[in-house]
Amino acid sequence: MGTVQIRDVRKSYGSIEVLHGVSIDIEDGEFVALVGPSGCGKSTLLRMIAGLEDITGGEILISDRVVNGVAPKDRDIAMVFQNYALYPHMNVRDNMGFALRQRRVSKPEIAERVDNAARILGLEQLLDRKPRQLSGGQRQRVAMGRAIVRNPNVFLFDEPLSNLDAKLRVQMRSEIKELHQRLKTTTIYVTHDQIEAMTLADRVVVMNGGVIEQVGSPLELYDNPASLFVAAFIGSPPMNFLEGDLLDKTTFALDDGTVLTLPEADPKGRTRATIGIRPEHFTIGATGWPALASVIEPTGSETQITARLAGKTIRVLIRGRTSTLPGETIHLNVDPQFIHFFDAAPVPVVAEMEDVA
Amino acid sequence: MSSVLTSMPRRSASTLGHKLRIAGGVVISLVFLFPIYWMILTSFKDQVDIFTTPPKFFFTPTLAAYIEYMQRADIVNRLINTIIVATGAGLLSIVVGTMAGYALARIRLRGAATFGLLILLSRGVPPIALAVPMFLVARKFGLIDKHITLILAYSTFLIPYVMWLMRSFFMGLPRELEESAMIDGCSRYGAFFKIILPISLPGVLSTLIFSMILAWEELLFALVLTNRHASTIPVAIAGIAGDTVNGANWAALTAVGTITVIPVVVFALLVQKWLIKGLAEGATKG
Numbered sequence: 001m002g003t004v005q006i007r008d009v010r011k012s013y014g015s016i017e018v019l020h021g022v023s024i025d026i027e028d029g030e031f032v033a034l035v036g037p038s039g040c041g042k043s044t045l046l047r048m049i050a051g052l053e054d055i056t057g058g059e060i061l062i063s064d065r066v067v068n069g070v071a072p073k074d075r076d077i078a079m080v081f082q083n084y085a086l087y088p089h090m091n092v093r094d095n096m097g098f099a100l101r102q103r104r105v106s107k108p109e110i111a112e113r114v115d116n117a118a119r120i121l122g123l124e125q126l127l128d129r130k131p132r133q134l135s136g137g138q139r140q141r142v143a144m145g146r147a148i149v150r151n152p153n154v155f156l157f158d159e160p161l162s163n164l165d166a167k168l169r170v171q172m173r174s175e176i177k178e179l180h181q182r183l184k185t186t187t188i189y190v191t192h193d194q195i196e197a198m199t200l201a202d203r204v205v206v207m208n209g210g211v212i213e214q215v216g217s218p219l220e221l222y223d224n225p226a227s228l229f230v231a232a233f234i235g236s237p238p239m240n241f242l243e244g245d246l247l248d249k250t251t252f253a254l255d256d257g258t259v260l261t262l263p264e265a266d267p268k269g270r271t272r273a274t275i276g277i278r279p280e281h282f283t284i285g286a287t288g289w290p291a292l293a294s295v296i297e298p299t300g301s302e303t304q305i306t307a308r309l310a311g312k313t314i315r316v317l318i319r320g321r322t323s324t325l326p327g328e329t330i331h332l333n334v335d336p337q338f339i340h341f342f343d344a345a346p347v348p349v350v351a352e353m354e355d356v357a
Numbered sequence: 358m359s360s361v362l363t364s365m366p367r368r369s370a371s372t373l374g375h376k377l378r379i380a381g382g383v384v385i386s387l388v389f390l391f392p393i394y395w396m397i398l399t400s401f402k403d404q405v406d407i408f409t410t411p412p413k414f415f416f417t418p419t420l421a422a423y424i425e426y427m428q429r430a431d432i433v434n435r436l437i438n439t440i441i442v443a444t445g446a447g448l449l450s451i452v453v454g455t456m457a458g459y460a461l462a463r464i465r466l467r468g469a470a471t472f473g474l475l476i477l478l479s480r481g482v483p484p485i486a487l488a489v490p491m492f493l494v495a496r497k498f499g500l501i502d503k504h505i506t507l508i509l510a511y512s513t514f515l516i517p518y519v520m521w522l523m524r525s526f527f528m529g530l531p532r533e534l535e536e537s538a539m540i541d542g543c544s545r546y547g548a549f550f551k552i553i554l555p556i557s558l559p560g561v562l563s564t565l566i567f568s569m570i571l572a573w574e575e576l577l578f579a580l581v582l583t584n585r586h587a588s589t590i591p592v593a594i595a596g597i598a599g600d601t602v603n604g605a606n607w608a609a610l611t612a613v614g615t616i617t618v619i620p621v622v623v624f625a626l627l628v629q630k631w632l633i634k635g636l637a638e639g640a641t642k643g
Contacts, residue, residue, distance in 0.1 A: 050536075050540060051539075051540075052536050052539070052540075071539070071544070072536070072539045072540045073539055073540065073541070073542045073543060073544070075540075077540060078540065078541075079536075079537065079540050081533040081536070081537060082533075083531055083533055085531060085533035085534050085536065085537040087534065087537075087538075087552055087556075088556055089555045089556055098538075098541050099540075099541035099542050102541055102542030102543060102547070103542055146537075146541075150541075
């Protein structure tokens with residue numbers, strides 16, 4: 001049973017509180033990603049689950065046992081670090097068997113479990129190498145091997161793919177997902193990359209400034225972002241935002257005076273709002289909001305158009321190809337169900353995420 | 358193709374630079390090695406050859422100084438004492454200093470930084486100011502002229518030295534190594550002994566060697582705290598140099614000096630290969 005319950009957990013360094021009461025329930029076998037910009041507290045939370053940081057307030061339970069005062073070695077967890085933390089003086093076999101030796105598992109059983117993990121990860125040929133003789137991707141695999149031989153209650157991953165190049169990152173990402181589907185071990189995965197979080201996790205926890213913004217399945221977050229922050233953070237290319245006054249149900253006056261006619265949607269009683277529309281939810285028609293196309297970027301399967309609408313830069317993503325040329329005016333339409341209303345506020349600056357190729 | 362063409366002249370230029378660097382290294386080494394060479398040369402000269410101007414490079418060598426002073430200055434006994442004291446002080450300091458350095462580098466303790474700084478500041482006290490109090494304390498406890506006394510006295514300045522060197526060494530290691538070990542089933546001590554210490558061996562070893570050399574050549578405390586049984590080689594050299602009755606005997610001085618240097622050189626040569634191997638391993642930590 002690898003459940004993890006996080007109950008109103010707080011963390012302070014001196015008088016500075018960095019986690020302001022976080023609660024998450026993680027079920028056995030679930031893959032949960034903690035995602036957010038750097039400094040949001042996601043790594044701190046993971047390290048508190050691991051026992052590497054003290055818990056200032058609240059409780060953490062692993063398999064229904066409060067672990068606040070339990071040493072990392074007694075929590076039955078395994079962790080994969082961003083820099084892999086392979087023991088440089090041991091070969092791959094000894095690195096993978098180290099935790100089992102600490103637990104006085106018999107030698108034949110260690111050999112069997114290491115061989116088994118090596119087979120799963122394709123490391124059989126590398127067992128006698130030292131970490132410095134391995135490539136980045138191989139080190140990453142050894143770090144995962146070291147975790148899976150333990151057969152722990154919970155896997156913790158701390159930005160495990162950040163040190164790999166883009167291509168390898170995508171490959172390892174699917175390997176991690178495959179591994180989880182095979183082993184079904186509860187996994188908590190920290191990343192700043194929303195695509196990693198979306199593609200890997202059953203549930204994504206979006207954190208910002210030491211609090212949870214939203215918890216939900218990847219598509220829930222995508223379809224129904226609870227806050228402007230989540231809306232801006234999830235999705236690539238990012239959502240477009242326009243701030244203005246709702247004069248009536250269908251009239252939206254932007255601050256520069258441009259009036260847009262909205263399809264009938266439910267602004268939930270707001271009179272002033274920021275509306276968000278994902279680039280792929282625009283359709284181009286004969287009538288609609290006029291926007292001046294400035295950059296056309298075809299990728300074959302889809303085309304991204306950067307355009308100016310009421311003095312704002314917006315992105316439009318359409319399936320297939322377009323004959324639109326830069327400098328032409330396009331007319332944009334959007335299905336009312338795809339218009340997100342938020343309380344008017346400046347759009348949070350979400351650090352531009354590195355695109356994963 | 359183009360990279361091959363352009364790299365040709367650059368490589369020959371770098372070869373010239375390489376040669377210049379080697380030449381510079383040779384010159385600097387000669388400057389450092391010449392006094393040692395001169396010491397060894399002088400130790401085989403007789404009194405007349407030593408004072409000839411211009412100095413003689415070729416002469417009939419004699420072992421007279423060695424034979425006479427092996428006896429007169431009790432060299433064998435003092436050599437053994439020096440080995441005991443340097444080894445003892447080196448080992449004690451490396452054990453205590455390495456663990457203290459680790460604690461300072463890694464464990465979050467209130468006031469640890471201040472504490473570490475205070476220990477370092479204690480090295481600012483001139484040894485001469487400590488010599489007399491140390492003598493009085495040692496006499497009170499009946500510890501005059503004993504090996505353990507010198508070992509403890511040397512540890513007072515070697516432990517801070519080791520501690521600070523090892524602290525910066527440990528700070529250069531990724532923290533995740535111990536964290537990983539602690540998740541894998543180690544206590545803090547287990548992580549230190551099973552992971553950190555093996556990785557740090559090159560650093561520990563070179564620090565140990567420097568500590569032992571510092572203890573090997575120490576004069577002041579040895580002079581004050583010993584008289585016959587536990588007396589070390591530097592005391593003998595000082596005795597010969599300060600011989601006001603017969604005047605400084607240069608042949609004897611250099612002969613004993615040569616004897617002092619030989620064990621250090623042999624030791625350094627013995628561990629050199631291992632040291633370089635270890636350093637190369639440490640440089641590419643996985």
